Amino acid sequence: MKLDWKGLGHYFFFGLVVLFMTSVALKAEPKQGPDVTYFKLENGLDVVVIPDRRAPVVTHMVWYRVGAADELPGVSGIAHFLEHLMFKGTEKIAPGEFSKIIARHGGEDNAFTSQDVTAYFQRVAKDKLPMVMEMEADRMANLKLLEKDVLTERDVILEERRSRIENSPSSILSEQLGASLYKNHPYGIPVIGWMHEMAVLNRQNALDHYNKYYAPNNAILVVAGDVSSDEVRTLAEKYYGPIAKGPELEPRKRQLEPPSVAPRRITHKDERAGKLTLQRLYLVPSYKSAPKGDSEALELLMKIAAEGTTSRLYKKLVIEDKLASSTGGGYSASGMEYGNLYLYAMPQSGVSIDKIEAAIDDVLADIVANGVSELELARARNSYIADYIYGNDSQSGLARRYGFALATGWSIQDIESYPTRLKAVTPEDIQQVAGKYLDLKASVTGVLQPILKQTAEVKGTQ
């Protein structure tokens, strides 16, 4: 389990709800949420406008349809590294000035990279929208990198990797599980990159990635907040319109997985492990790649089986049998080619991993054999619909919801037709996908195992 995620919750929240929230736009019912408009500039830039007039602020985001999984072999981490380097200046903006300019205009900015997307955003008072658009458009076309800035920033991402992965045994295990789940597809390579490859990334690697992928026809502009569609169109044409279209990119095509023939198992022993923990991943399709209806059923299956304190897993292992102190799970569905089902459990002291694993398998087998009830299904479905409505309260959350979906190949129509499909899921569908996808051959199970060590102690004052 990630022990640092509490603080990151507000970020991950957006990410995590992106797809199912986009998905649950209630079509057959009175419209929930904003009136979203979409248009395209002549140079190919997609534009989405999400009105939210409650506060005089806007969220401005540019999404590129490129992520870590699009990297060339040998330069893992370059998508994320370039994302950092995008703050290093252009002809007009001096190195390191980008964020400072935003800040002294009362704004906040950041950027992030996932396997499939890279996105940049600013949150500013509405009258600053033209300024941030000009700046973002400028760095879409005119990035200027100095060798010394590249080298310094490389040290920064190496520290970032140490913070996120090397210093955390559970992250080390998660990274190993991911690498093992994918035998051929690039999702097995961590977004931040492998240390030995990150350590030799250079300016040219970054520029190659930039020149290939950063162009209006590979980007989506999302503006949410106190602004009209017409205003955004005028500004977008002024600032992004003049940028030349880039070369046509080939469809994003990553190498696919061979059939899964054997369960995999990883044990990571670490003196800093804290508590014995079990994690498991199953390779399954994503929203984007699943056969009709399967991803909706998987979503609800995992909600019923493993997510939260009302799940079958928690009720059985934690509350009734007291084998585990906590359990959890869910469906990671946002990838372009693959998703995964994930489970974790932390055994009570004295309970073995074998026993926990058998108990988990019993819970899953019961669903495969006997299905779920209408009541469980209704509760799970309601939960998602409520998440969607709560999500409408946040303009930056809305911007991410739409941006992420479009950047990973959804159309607005895909988004809006999802609720009907969600509502169509029956208990039989859930039982069917449980039988189809809860296949140990397509899984990897990880054990985080503490080993004895000398207790850390304060050595005193120097």
Add this chain to the structure above:
Amino acid sequence: MKHFLRCKSYGERGLNLFFSKLFQMVFSPVLNRLVFGVILSLLLVTKSAHAMKVEKVTSPLGIEAWLVQESNVPLIAMQFSFKGGAAQDSTGKEGATYLLSGMLDEGAGDLTSTAFQEKIEELTVRMSFEASRDHFSGNFQTLSERKEEGFSLLKLALTKPRFDEDALDRVRKQILASLQFEANNPQNVATRAWFKSAYKDHVYGRPTKGTPESLNGLGREDLSDVYGKIFTREHLKIAVVGDISAKELGIILDDVFGGLPDKSGIKDIAEAAPVFGGAEVDMIEMGVPQSVIQFGHQAVKRADDDFIPAYILNYILGGGGFASRLMEEVREKRGLAYSIYSYLYPLEKSSLILGGMATKNSSVNEAMALIRSEFKRMSNEGPTAEEFQNAKNYLTGSYALRFDTSSKIASQLLWIQVEGLGVDYIEKRNDMINDVSLDQIKDVAKRLLDGDKLRFTIVGSPSQG
């Protein structure tokens, strides 16, 4: 806490997002919601065209809440706070208040734990509780269409918690498990050790979650005791944002909170007088490739006249992300860390300026020297006129960003009340920031900051670097 213990792993639905920058919250476990609220409340800016009407609602029974009506989103957000937090725990009962924060949705009235959790889900309400050192707070949201049932459930949680042995034992074990992880997490170890070494035996020096020994000794009666002392109307503050009228809210306030006792049972805690000086460094060996550095010294309390200048000063020193000197020197110029930050941490009986970073073991000494010298430089020279103006521009200009969701507005309104600042605070705050002069801030810098008094805690293996 619930989320921490029970939520998903793998970075939520497998979407691992890697950011260019971390904000300070991420690496500072002590920066709880209370503190964050306090800090943010300073960012409120005014003179904006944005007309947000805050109503003071007083219920028939005399319970007060601040309300912003908002009908565009079909939900209601309520946040409330009681005075008294982990600092109220008796000696040997450390962690009792934190444990209480995990027990309020573990069964109430006729509903046992599972039934209660299922009810939350069925009604699609959201409910969470947090214990900081000085306060106990609650965060509640309901869809407007379920508001009657939603608030009834909140009332049940607040007035009839069951504290079943079974649930108590489960939550205790979850906290014990989290302590075991934290004991191996260099950031958690550093924070805990820093507070211990700064505050020694004062209640602020104790871990809010308690220790394995204290947790194992806590029983139902301890929960009831803490609950009885803290859950009263005496220092109750409430903020509400959403699709609800003042009249309707008045009735709900009485229904949900009316049954609580009038008088708070919390005790006054002693003023904390940590001693800083002598350039202390606590070294804790841990076999990690990257050392965590925690640093800080005394600052000024929220009510101090110097607080706002100090707040601006901290923005320039280490609070302003890429606009701050620490980030410039440590990350931008030298690539020594992914993140470095500082922040003011005003408590009821003390106040700190705290900061943190993480760097490879071989860079620890260089990083510490830089932090010290930046504190000294700021103390000696103060900010430049340009830095000062930029800081004011950010702090005033970013006002509206704090008010763009119902929960954020509720959070602001709550902490303005907790700090006793008055409804007009929102309108006055920008002027208060703009009225600070460069001379004033230089004077505060000289008095407040002292590189020689910084206390450092290092967790890692710097000697292996």
